[in-house]
Amino acid sequence: MSDHEAQTPATEGDAANPCENCEANGGKGRRGFLFAAGTTLLTVGGGLAAVPIVTVAIDPGEAPNPNRWISLGKASNFKPDQTVFVKFIMPWSSPTDGETNQNACYVRCVEPGKFQVFAINCAHLGCPVEWFAQSRLFMCPCHGGVYYEDGSRASGPPPRGLFEYEWRITDGNLEVFAGRLPGLQEGP
Numbered sequence: 001m002s003d004h005e006a007q008t009p010a011t012e013g014d015a016a017n018p019c020e021n022c023e024a025n026g027g028k029g030r031r032g033f034l035f036a037a038g039t040t041l042l043t044v045g046g047g048l049a050a051v052p053i054v055t056v057a058i059d060p061g062e063a064p065n066p067n068r069w070i071s072l073g074k075a076s077n078f079k080p081d082q083t084v085f086v087k088f089i090m091p092w093s094s095p096t097d098g099e100t101n102q103n104a105c106y107v108r109c110v111e112p113g114k115f116q117v118f119a120i121n122c123a124h125l126g127c128p129v130e131w132f133a134q135s136r137l138f139m140c141p142c143h144g145g146v147y148y149e150d151g152s153r154a155s156g157p158p159p160r161g162l163f164e165y166e167w168r169i170t171d172g173n174l175e176v177f178a179g180r181l182p183g184l185q186e187g188p
C-alpha cells in the first residue's frame with residue numbers, strides 16, 4: 001500500500017460538502033454551532049455569577065451602617081419615674097437576619113426630657129437583666145447581680161453599673177445611638 005493509499009479516504013459527505021464546518025459555508029456547520037453554544041453558556045454563566053455583586057452594588061441602602069441613631073418613639077410616651085423595656089431593630093440588619101436583628105434596652109424616664117437608656121446585658125458576663133418595678137431594681141438571673149434603678153451596681157459579681165446608650169431627642173422622638181453596643185469604650 002502506497003503512502004497515498006494509506007490516507008483516510010474522503011467520505012461521500014465530504015465530497016458533497018467539503019467545507020461543512022467552515023464559516024465560509026454560511027456558519028451553519030457543527031463547529032459554528034458548538035462555538036455559538038459555548039459562547040452563550042459562558043455569557044449566561046458569567047451573568048449569574050455577577051448577580052450577588054450587582055445586588056450589593058445597586059442597593060447601598062442594605063449596606064452595613066453602624067453609625068445610626070434609632071428612634072424609640074415619641075419622648076412624651078415615656079412617663080416620668082417609669083422604666084420600660086423597649087425592642088428595636090439593629091441598624092446593620094438585613095432581611096435575611098430574621099429574629100436575630102432585634103435588640104432591646106431599658107428606658108428610664110427620670111423626668112420629662114431627661115432619660116437613661118440601659119443596655120439589657122449584665123456588666124458581669126452579659127446575661128440579660130430584668131427590671132422589677134416593685135423593688136425598683138434590675139436583677140441578673142445568672143449569678144445574682146443587682147442594680148439600682150439608676151443603673152448603678154447594688155450587689156453581686158458585676159464590677160460596675162449597667163452600660164448606657166447615648167440618647168437624644170429629635171423632632172420629639174427619643175433616639176439612641178444603636179450603631180454600637182455600649183461597653184467600656186463607650187462609657188459612662
Ligand code: FES
Pocket residue numbers: 122123124125126127140141142143144145156157158
Ligand atoms: S452575668 Fe449577671 S451576675 Fe453574672
